[in-house]
Amino acid sequence: MAVYRSVRNLDWTMILVALALAGLGILQIYSATIDTAWRSAWWKQVLFLCAGFVLMWIMARIDYHNMLGHVPALYAASLGLLMLTPLVGSLVWGSKRWIPLGFGFKFQPSEFVKLVIVLLVARYLAELRSDRLEGRDLLKLGLLVGIPCGLVAMQPDLGTSLTYVPVLLAGLFFGGIRWQHVLVIAAVAALLMPVGWFMLKDYQKARLETFLDPMRDPMGKGYQVIQSKIAVGAGGIWGRGVTRGSQTQLRFLPVAHTDFLISAFAEEHGFVGILVVFGLYFLLLMQIAQNAQAAPDRAGMFICMGVCSLLLFHLLVNAGMAVGRMPVTGIPLPLMSYGGSSMLSVFMMLGLVNNVRLRRFAA
Amino acid sequence: MRYLRAEKEPDLAPGRPFFRDEAKFAAGKIAAFQYFTLAVFIYLLLGYWDLQVLNEEFYLEKAQQNQIKSLPILAPRGKILDRDGRVIVDNHESYRLILSRDNLRPAHLRPIALGLNIDPAELEAKVHRYRNQPTYFAIPLKEELSPDELAFVEAFRGANGFPELELIKSQYRVYPKDGLAAHLLGYVGEISDAELNSPEWAHHNPGDLIGKAGVERYYNDQLSGIDGQRQVRVDNRMNTREVLGVKEAIPGRNLKLTIDLDLQVVAELAMEGKRGAVVALDPRSGDVLALVSRPAFDPNRFASRISAREFSELVQDPYRPLFNRALQAQLAPGSTFKPIMALAALETGAIDDSFTVHCSGGATWYGRYFKCHRRGGHGTVNLKTAIAQSCDVFFYAVGNRLGIDTIASYAELVGLGAKTGIDLPGEKEGVVPSSKWKIRTQREKWYAGETISVAIGQGALTVTPIQLAYAIGGIANGGVFMRPHVVRPEQPEPPVRKAGFDAENVRKVVDGMCAVVNGWGTAAASRIPGIEMCGKTGTAQLASNELLRLKNSEDWHDNAWFVGFAPGTNPEIVVAVLWENGAHGDMAAPIARDVIKAYFDKKARMQKLAQPPASLAAAWLTPPGAGKENR
Numbered sequence: 001m002a003v004y005r006s007v008r009n010l011d012w013t014m015i016l017v018a019l020a021l022a023g024l025g026i027l028q029i030y031s032a033t034i035d036t037a038w039r040s041a042w043w044k045q046v047l048f049l050c051a052g053f054v055l056m057w058i059m060a061r062i063d064y065h066n067m068l069g070h071v072p073a074l075y076a077a078s079l080g081l082l083m084l085t086p087l088v089g090s091l092v093w094g095s096k097r098w099i100p101l102g103f104g105f106k107f108q109p110s111e112f113v114k115l116v117i118v119l120l121v122a123r124y125l126a127e128l129r130s131d132r133l134e135g136r137d138l139l140k141l142g143l144l145v146g147i148p149c150g151l152v153a154m155q156p157d158l159g160t161s162l163t164y165v166p167v168l169l170a171g172l173f174f175g176g177i178r179w180q181h182v183l184v185i186a187a188v189a190a191l192l193m194p195v196g197w198f199m200l201k202d203y204q205k206a207r208l209e210t211f212l213d214p215m216r217d218p219m220g221k222g223y224q225v226i227q228s229k230i231a232v233g234a235g236g237i238w239g240r241g242v243t244r245g246s247q248t249q250l251r252f253l254p255v256a257h258t259d260f261l262i263s264a265f266a267e268e269h270g271f272v273g274i275l276v277v278f279g280l281y282f283l284l285l286m287q288i289a290q291n292a293q294a295a296p297d298r299a300g301m302f303i304c305m306g307v308c309s310l311l312l313f314h315l316l317v318n319a320g321m322a323v324g325r326m327p328v329t330g331i332p333l334p335l336m337s338y339g340g341s342s343m344l345s346v347f348m349m350l351g352l353v354n355n356v357r358l359r360r361f362a363a
Numbered sequence: 364m365r366y367l368r369a370e371k372e373p374d375l376a377p378g379r380p381f382f383r384d385e386a387k388f389a390a391g392k393i394a395a396f397q398y399f400t401l402a403v404f405i406y407l408l409l410g411y412w413d414l415q416v417l418n419e420e421f422y423l424e425k426a427q428q429n430q431i432k433s434l435p436i437l438a439p440r441g442k443i444l445d446r447d448g449r450v451i452v453d454n455h456e457s458y459r460l461i462l463s464r465d466n467l468r469p470a471h472l473r474p475i476a477l478g479l480n481i482d483p484a485e486l487e488a489k490v491h492r493y494r495n496q497p498t499y500f501a502i503p504l505k506e507e508l509s510p511d512e513l514a515f516v517e518a519f520r521g522a523n524g525f526p527e528l529e530l531i532k533s534q535y536r537v538y539p540k541d542g543l544a545a546h547l548l549g550y551v552g553e554i555s556d557a558e559l560n561s562p563e564w565a566h567h568n569p570g571d572l573i574g575k576a577g578v579e580r581y582y583n584d585q586l587s588g589i590d591g592q593r594q595v596r597v598d599n600r601m602n603t604r605e606v607l608g609v610k611e612a613i614p615g616r617n618l619k620l621t622i623d624l625d626l627q628v629v630a631e632l633a634m635e636g637k638r639g640a641v642v643a644l645d646p647r648s649g650d651v652l653a654l655v656s657r658p659a660f661d662p663n664r665f666a667s668r669i670s671a672r673e674f675s676e677l678v679q680d681p682y683r684p685l686f687n688r689a690l691q692a693q694l695a696p697g698s699t700f701k702p703i704m705a706l707a708a709l710e711t712g713a714i715d716d717s718f719t720v721h722c723s724g725g726a727t728w729y730g731r732y733f734k735c736h737r738r739g740g741h742g743t744v745n746l747k748t749a750i751a752q753s754c755d756v757f758f759y760a761v762g763n764r765l766g767i768d769t770i771a772s773y774a775e776l777v778g779l780g781a782k783t784g785i786d787l788p789g790e791k792e793g794v795v796p797s798s799k800w801k802i803r804t805q806r807e808k809w810y811a812g813e814t815i816s817v818a819i820g821q822g823a824l825t826v827t828p829i830q831l832a833y834a835i836g837g838i839a840n841g842g843v844f845m846r847p848h849v850v851r852p853e854q855p856e857p858p859v860r861k862a863g864f865d866a867e868n869v870r871k872v873v874d875g876m877c878a879v880v881n882g883w884g885t886a887a888a889s890r891i892p893g894i895e896m897c898g899k900t901g902t903a904q905l906a907s908n909e910l911l912r913l914k915n916s917e918d919w920h921d922n923a924w925f926v927g928f929a930p931g932t933n934p935e936i937v938v939a940v941l942w943e944n945g946a947h948g949d950m951a952a953p954i955a956r957d958v959i960k961a962y963f964d965k966k967a968r969m970q971k972l973a974q975p976p977a978s979l980a981a982a983w984l985t986p987p988g989a990g991k992e993n994r
Contacts, residue, residue, distance in 0.1 A: 126384070230422050232415060233418050234423045236423065237416055237419070250596070252426075252599045266414075275408070286397060286400070294386075301393075316407065319407050320410065323411055323414055324410070325407070325410045
């Protein structure tokens with residue numbers, strides 16, 4: 001049987017869409033940082049893109065079944081790195097998320113742990129060999145995902161820790177959770193909400209409060225959301241043009257090259273630009289789901305849908321917060337926001353999807 | 364542990380259904396997930412549609428408001444000059460300190476207050492007052508920082524110290540020291556909420572500096588100029604990126620007063636340590652040459668944002684330093700009213716030249732004994748000697764002949780009981796009692812016995828120093844009354860009133876007043892050699908209810924008045940002096956004498972300077988050739 005594992009058998013539709021998005025991202029990073037201290041960010045992002053591309057190929061080459069075989073070791077290493085981060089991490093904006101690597105590069109373990117979570121969920125659920133999940137499986141898997149989740153939340157980086165949850169939820173959905181369990185989980189979550197409120201840090205509470213009512217403190221906590229909405233709205237249908245958005249260029253928009261890149265993009269390219277970007281993202285997600293449909297086994301399907309749900313969550317939270325439809329969390333927009341760790345981890349995830357695709361006829 | 368693909372190891376365990384490891388089972392769920400993804404995208408797109416398509420204009424305007432700011436260019440306030448163009452009030456540039464509330468930390472308040480010599484409790488109260496304002500409203504902390512305060516701010520400003528401190532350059536008024544002309548000049552201050560709501564200041568904005576008193580207030584519009592504006596494009600740190608347009612500030616106009624700084628200084632020095640007022644007018648034009656009120660305050664304290672404690676000290680001071688006595692002290696004129704009585708009597712024909720009265724130290728009118736101030740009496744007095752020696756008994760008789768309503772009509776004719784209309788705020792009217800006045804205010808009829816008190820400037824009669832100078836100046840000027848002013852009007856004003864007094868009658872009154880100083884009158888000690896100064900002393904008793912209020916025995920002394928002018932015919936200067944609790948009018952006369960002497964000394968000096976130079980100097984100064992043409 002022919003083995004379709006050459007470069008031309010990669011999912012080029014998905015890759016080209018991803019490259020287009022990354023390209024738009026680099027353009028926007030260039031425009032948003034043109035006369036700031038970050039003006040070298042765009043070519044760094046080009047380097048990250050190239051590195052990501054290589055990593056994607058590597059991730060596609062190693063049989064994902066082998067990777068699944070190493071999940072315990074990967075999981076242990078992840079926990080180790082996450083526990084190491086608070087010890088050696090560099091403090092940025094009040095939290096320790098990065099491990100310095102030298103030469104000005106920093107490494108964000110929590111971004112790469114996403115991959116391990118995807119593999120972990122896939123392996124656990126595939127090994128169950130059942131279409132129905134028992135209560136103890138739920139608890140075990142919940143605990144396995146919950147530990148790294150908690151470690152990241154303590155950095156504190158609630159946003160990134162929350163990105164692990166949709167992988168788990170998607171896994172449970174596809175793994176066959178019972179509706180009775182869904183009800184129980186929902187009830188427990190509803191009960192824990194008030195308790196969780198007291199466990200949130202003050203700034204996290206403030207962010208939630210601000211999400212509910214941004215005008216309560218327009219120059220303080222609500223500032224980011226208000227400025228982001230102004231940027232998006234001022235873009236109009238056709239946009240203000242590259243390097244011509246006043247909100248972005250005069251820096252009223254905070255962190256316009258990372259977390260609020262989509263707002264800067266919306267200001268300079270308008271609703272039309274947003275339609276294009278969302279169209280590309282939709283194509284990307286559908287292509288990943290398509291690969292899940294064609295997966296040779298359950299594990300492959302879980303991997304693809306884990307990646308798919310994770311990217312969807314990123315997109316929803318990041319693009320939603322820019323228009324005030326989601327609370328402010330420091331989650332980057334996949335492929336577009338400036339940031340090496342994010343770029344590399346997304347391309348590695350796409351590598352995983354390609355990995356599954358390349359082995360779809362293996363039986 | 365190695366992961367094993369399921370199909371290589373078919374699961375045949377009992378109790379479990381047949382299981383095939385393939386993805387097909389999830390096809391339906393994946394489709395459901397795809398629809399869910401579509402829903403998420405629609406949700407997000409609706410958010411962008413709402414902002415970018417439906418509300419584009421709203422947010423475009425917000426973006427414009429963000430970046431385009433109008434920054435005020437403060438117009439420098441006009442200087443205030445004296446009649447010779449000497450600067451009395453100037454501006455200087457200094458720093459003001461504001462407390463930005465965006466990054467205010469409550470723990471910093473105490474060290475900041477201590478470093479800047481502010482009462483920490485007062486600062487905390489101030490911060491508390493602002494709690495309901497948006498945080499970008501900064502709190503003005505202190506103006507006119509002293510060098511050590513500036514050093515404190517420079518040392519601790521910035522992210523590592525007190526990031527809430529911000530310095531702003533601005534202009535301040537410089538007033539003369541020691542309260543010289545303080546009441547005349549007034550002071551400036553930030554417009555208050557009450558003033559903002561009044562129509563007078565309708566076109567002003569919060570935070571504007573306006574004149575609060577004196578000339579600063581009356582001529583605020585001329586002095587303040589018009590602030591300019593700079594439209595700029597700014598970034599989020601308010602750094603200017605681009606200047607879009609500039610409207611230059613129009614500086615305030617310099618204001619030339621009619622005040623003569625030389626006379627003002629003489630009058631101020633003469634009043635040093637006393638309570639009272641001095642007003643010097645030119646009766647021919649109404650020019651105010653000097654206007655003093657003591658005790659005074661230091662207007663410079665107001666320029667640098669006076670503290671609440673300091674202000675309440677000024678307000679609660681029993682001697683009321685903020686009170687402009689020259690315009691606002693309404694007191695019984697005492698004997699200085701007698702020239703007006705004399706003129707009224709002559710004009711109405713109530714007395715003639717042969718009218719004499721025998722003074723034995725007092726007389727009984729309407730069942731009450733009225734004393735003369737000289738116990739032994741003046742003997743037989745005529746009009747001239749009665750004025751010169753200030754014989755009360757003579758004027759009791761005159762007052763009795765005239766009746767209260769005739770006295771009142773003449774008092775009003777010379778300007779008492781009404782504002783003189785001087786171009787300064789807060790002037791008071793005083794009181795000219797009459798039978799109508801008594802019915803109106805006290806619902807009682809006038810008793811003839813009260814007329815006797817009014818005849819010597821006591822009773823209900825009250826005047827202000829400026830009124831007295833205006834009235835006596837107008838009489839001495841032949842009945843032509845000019846509105847007093849500290850700034851000469853653009854168009855020469857017609858007289859307020861031409862009373863049409865008989866020149867002969869005026870001369871008789873003036874003769875009497877000349878005798879006060881130059882004869883054997885009550886102010887003979889204040890004679891100036893070579894200058895014909897005329898005047899009238901006054902010793903006014905305080906009303907008995909006032910006595911009760913004042914505990915200090917020195918405050919029980921009578922008020923001393925003097926009003927004088929020179930020369931006797933066509934007078935050039937009239938001076939009214941009030942010395943509160945100065946005991947006797949002859950104590951006030953030297954003050955007027957000093958001012959009048961200073962006036963004529965200066966006049967002589969200026970004439971000497973204006974004289975053609977002596978021949979040798981002329982030869983030096985004449986340009987070569989000029990002389991030949993003349994020949």
